[in-house]
Amino acid sequence: MRAGGYRRGAARVRVIDFLDRQGCCVAAQEIHQELRSSGEAVGLASVYRVLDVLADKRLVQRLDL
Numbered sequence: 001m002r003a004g005g006y007r008r009g010a011a012r013v014r015v016i017d018f019l020d021r022q023g024c025c026v027a028a029q030e031i032h033q034e035l036r037s038s039g040e041a042v043g044l045a046s047v048y049r050v051l052d053v054l055a056d057k058r059l060v061q062r063l064d065l
Contacts, residue, residue, distance in 0.1 A: 011046035016054075025063060 018031055026034075028051055032044045054060040 011042045012050050012053075014040050014042050015047055015050040019054075019060065025061075 014035055015031060018035060019026070028044065028047050031051075032042065032047045035042045035047075051060060051062070055062045
């Protein structure tokens with residue numbers, strides 16, 4: 001991500017670390033809820049922004065259900 005010009009922000013690191021531990025797809029709200037319940041201070045808007053960047057880089061796949 002850094003090579004692409006993106007900073008290594010705390011929210012980005014937390015979301016990517018969370019996704020790395022998952023075995024299946026998760027919704028943005030689930031990511032936000034799980035991070036909050038584990039004491040991580042990441043806002044829902046930040047989760048969406050991180051997911052948007054990852055989707056643009058084709059590192060995650062967006063599903064509209």
